[in-house]
Amino acid sequence: MTLKWGVLGAGSVAQRRAMPAIHKATNAELHALFSRDAARAKQLATEHNATKPYSSVDDLLDDSEIDAIYVSTPVNLHCEQVIAAAERGLHVLCDKPMALTPQECERMITACNANNVHLQVCFLFRFHSCFQQIKTWIDENRLGKIVHGRMPFLKKYLLSADEWRAQPDQGGGGCLMDLGPHSVDLLRYLIGEVTQVSAFCNSAIHNYKVEETGGILMQFQNGAQGFTDLSFSVAQCDIVLEIYGTEGTVTVINDDGWKIQTYFDGEKQIIASQYEDLYQHQFEHFAECVSTGVAPLASGDDGLRANVILDAAYQSAQTGKVIHC
Numbered sequence: 050m051t052l053k054w055g056v057l058g059a060g061s062v063a064q065r066r067a068m069p070a071i072h073k074a075t076n077a078e079l080h081a082l083f084s085r086d087a088a089r090a091k092q093l094a095t096e097h098n099a100t101k102p103y104s105s106v107d108d109l110l111d112d113s114e115i116d117a118i119y120v121s122t123p124v125n126l127h128c129e130q131v132i133a134a135a136e137r138g139l140h141v142l143c144d145k146p147m148a149l150t151p152q153e154c155e156r157m158i159t160a161c162n163a164n165n166v167h168l169q170v171c172f173l174f175r176f177h178s179c180f181q182q183i184k185t186w187i188d189e190n191r192l193g194k195i196v197h198g199r200m201p202f203l204k205k206y207l208l209s210a211d212e213w214r215a216q217p218d219q220g221g222g223g224c225l226m227d228l229g230p231h232s233v234d235l236l237r238y239l240i241g242e243v244t245q246v247s248a249f250c251n252s253a254i255h256n257y258k259v260e261e262t263g264g265i266l267m268q269f270q271n272g273a274q275g276f277t278d279l280s281f282s283v284a285q286c287d288i289v290l291e292i293y294g295t296e297g298t299v300t301v302i303n304d305d306g307w308k309i310q311t312y313f314d315g316e317k318q319i320i321a322s323q324y325e326d327l328y329q330h331q332f333e334h335f336a337e338c339v340s341t342g343v344a345p346l347a348s349g350d351d352g353l354r355a356n357v358i359l360d361a362a363y364q365s366a367q368t369g370k371v372i373h374c
Contacts, residue, residue, distance in 0.1 A: 050340035052140070053080040054332075055115040057106065057130060058122035059093050062144070067119055068097045070328030076336035083109045106130065110137050117167075117335070120144060123213040124221050128153035131168070132160040140167040140339055142331070145230040147352030149221040151360055154353040161349060169335055169345045170352035172234045176330040179301050179309050179322050183292060184239055191313060192294030198240050198275040199291040200232040203283035208257055215257055223259030224279040225250055225362055232277035233265065234347070234355045239292065242270040243354075247371045248362035254282050265362045 054071050056063050059082040071079045081101040084090035090102035103109040110118070110133055117140040120130055128148045134141050141161060147170050148154045161168040174180055186192060202224075213219040214227055225248070237243055250263025262280040269275060289301040298312040307322040331347075338345045361372035 050336055051076045051078055052116040052336045052339060053078045053114055055080060055109050055112060055118050056082040056099070057109060057118050057120050059084045059090070060121060063119070063121045064093070064097070066328045067121060068099070070326055071332055072098065073326060073329045074332040074336070077332045080115055081109055081112055106133070110134055110139065115139060117142065117339070123219045124149055124226070125219045128157055131157045135160040135164045135166050138164060138166060140335070142169050142171065142335055143352065144171045145352070145355070146221065146226055146359065147349070147356055151353060151356045154349070154356050158349040158353060167335070167339050167345070168349040169338070170347050170349060171331065172231065172347035172351060173327040173331060174231055174235045175238055175346050176327045176334065177325055179307055180235060180239065180290070182309065183299050186297070186299065187239055187292070191297055192292060192299065193296030195240050195271065195273040195292065195294050197273060197293045198236050199277070200236055201278045201286050201288050202228040202232045203278060203280045203286035204228070205284055206281040208255070208281065215259060217259055220259065222363065223250070223252065223257060223261055224281050225260060225263050225265065225359060228279045229265060229277065229359055229362070230355045232279065233267070233358050234351060235290070236267065236275040236277065237354065237358070240269050240271070240273050240275055243267045243358050243374060244270050245371050245373055246358055246361040246365055248365040250366045263366065267358065
């Protein structure tokens, strides 16, 4: 089955990653896109070979040829736009974080279930072969009992005062809300369910309205602990993931391409990884889920759990307490 896609929010991520990936995917077609400025929408449609440009959200969602919507707008718009798409019978791929609050996530899930449409959240790291391999090793008990996991997501990203990520009411927060969904979700995917959270964050360098640096410590149901350190203000970070178990250790390093370094049975090994278009994987998987009914790799429920954990992190940072989630 080939799905015809409408892109709601043709911003930089959609232009650089999502729309090219739709063209590369074997079972996807870029049918339409939305930009608030009509001239800009027409220009982008020409540049990205979309059939129809729209400057009205309702007009995009009412296009009868569209099968699925990719929502890539500011976070505060996700909830109502996903619900509006679901009510028109459109399948939905929603960018992360899924919404501003867990309550909004629940409304989105309810609407998609009520209208029998597929809902998936953009947790791209799940699709990489490195993490699929690590997941297999964990499930096979190659690492023994998991003791600790760490995923630093540290980068240099200067926020301009007028962009939505710099506005708490539009983005929901700073680095915890923007980068944290990826690392929180991947650690949860690999290690298991999170039960308690402790966190701290600040904006000590740039004094943004949202936090620029922070850390989230998680206690998992199986007794493991995990940590993700997050920042918009770091020059470089080559560590992608670390998982430590009683019988083995796995590290993913970004060194001219991702490499897995393993430590099993007293021996180290390095496994190089080729470039993978995770957006292409995601769009192809989405169409497979719609056509065959296979469970999604990153569901709406996964998006909800990430929001619950992030909400607990903000509560912990504000109160100085450990928060159960």
